[in-house]
Amino acid sequence: MHLACILPEVILTLAGVLIMLVDPLLPRTASRKPTGWFSVLAMVAAFAASAWQLHLAPGTAYYGVVQTDAFSVFFHLLICGTVLVALLAAIDSVRPEAHDMGEFFALILLGTVGMLLMTSAVELLLVFIGLEISSISTYILAGFRRRSGKSIEASIKYFLLGSFATAFFLYGIALTFGATGTTRIAAIAAALPHTTTPILAWTAVGLILIGLGFKVSAAPFHVWTPDVYEGAPSPVVALMSTAPKAAAFAVLLRIFYGAYPSIQQHWWSLFWVLAAVSMTLGNLAALRQQSVKRMLAYSSIAHAGYLLVAFTSFSLQGIAAASFYALCYVAMNVGIFAVISHVGGYDDHLWSITDYRGLAYRSPVLCGAMAFFLLSLIGIPFTGGFFAKFYVFSAALQQGMFGLAIIGLINSGIAAFYYLRLLTALYSKPAQGSPVLAVPRMSITLGLAILLSASATLLLGVVPRSSLDLAQRGAGTLFQTGHPAQAAVQVVNDAPSQ
Amino acid sequence: MHLWPLAVYLVIVVMLVVAMLGLSFVLGQRHHNRATGTPYESGILSQGSARVRLSAKFYLVAMFFVIFDLEAVFIFAWAIAVRETGWTGYAEAMGFIAVLLATLVYLWRVGALDWRQGSRRVVA
């Protein structure tokens, strides 16, 4: 049954369209909270549908355009769970009486459809459409605080650089099509070793990496990240710093391991450079930030760098480590932004690290959650962040990437400085004479959001086995399809000696 | 080479243009009156600047046209393959059109299609 393969997407599409239809019928002054609850419900249903897909036999549907396998299910669960937390955090932190909130939730649902499609697509056309669905809805969400100049500015910067990146990604697809005559990922892998114009494929790899590098905000394609995170509303940042990035990483894995394994010797060094530059630049720039959101933006660039380390090890462990890292990263990041969206307020009136001084005395529970997420971002044991880094670096070491592993470890040390700076601010007495701004009471939905992300981060740090197993199964489906091309690696390597 | 007719044609075109412009230059009269430099030499006075700010309403209508117009491409593509795709294709095309209709209903309900001043619920 074809529909079973895209069931989560279908559920979310129907729910999103329904909200768009019902929302204008509600009276102008009516609360839009029910649409928020409805979207939470739809997201739970999509999560359940994804989990159910695990019991389906892996296979393709709709003429081989989408593929349901352990890899796609892993990222489906990851994305649905993250968006669920982001939705819960958004319901109360944005003004529920505002009449455009229906659109807000509908855009989140429809954007999630795009992200889900990205992870299950095995045809580059569908990857492109999924990428655009998710990007276009995030462009709008970034500018949702229309009255604020900063929000609109974030929106336009995100839009211009995002479309710029899309053009590069598309050009890469076009050149791949030129080299192989197809846009199916499996067919590309089969045709690539016999191509008469390998130069097209090499250029395509570079262009696709530039395009997706923008989407995952890897340095040197990161320039938009700090501004967009600072300007966009925090509940939206909780969403867009996590789920679309995870989807873009899934696409990177799917394309590079699924379609281009035979020219692996041409692209792994690109990933090496990208990973090293992202880690170093992200961490060094984060050291001198005053704004909490900007600091976390640079930290997310650094985390993209750690994740890219896993790409350089051309192995099953590497893919599994990358997927697992993505899972831990979204769990802690969505959590910390949920806290920030509450503490900072919808209009970001508390933004700098000094504003967060003494949060422990005003709101100990929120502060404890934030401290826990910060510890996980550092990579302290018993948090998801620890195992994530551990697996990534051990995958890199297994393949003999000593240089990169050392750069990564040094960077983890640097990163501890700025996380600890925020952490000590949280627990130090507020400065004398500075106005103490009250933090409003935490709502139940926000508490639930923080509880979900905190327990996910904790579980990943204590019993990572089951999620790691699923990540490994997913990696297996990806590497298995790469097997014919594995043989091709030998062919390409032998070619010059003939 | 079979390009010589083209060359002859080009030469004739250039000659014709030169002749027309040259003859009117030689034979035509020249005058310089008060109204010669104005946009309408017939005497109508132009009002205001040409750089008028147009209402964003025009942008909305243009955008709706472009989007709905382009979506029609997929319906055309289905139309030429309607027999091959069968009932599955029919169902999917209907789903596609249903989503388009839902969009139209949404636009209508939020007042984006309303042309009167001040009656819209959303400001673009």
Next chain:
Amino acid sequence: MVVPIAYYLVLSAILFSIGVAAFLIKRNIITVFMSIELMLNAVNLTFVAFAHQWHQVSGQIFVFFVMVVAAAEAAVGLAIIIAIFRARNTLNVDQVNLMKL
């Protein structure tokens, strides 16, 4: 006379590069946005040329989708541009700088 595919590829590469250069140099947001459209059209040309070379219709179909998505992107982009003009009364990228880049 058949035009070799290399001509198409060179032309589209030139168009794409002009788009990239204009994106980086131009200061008006609308012009910057137009340069992105130029890049997308360069990609479309590449697709059509390769579709012709491979005798595959899938390249042409890709162009359809690129066009539709570009229209959706244009709608959203122009709406954001209108919003920024209302907030700031300028369309110069150098003056859209509340946050340092």
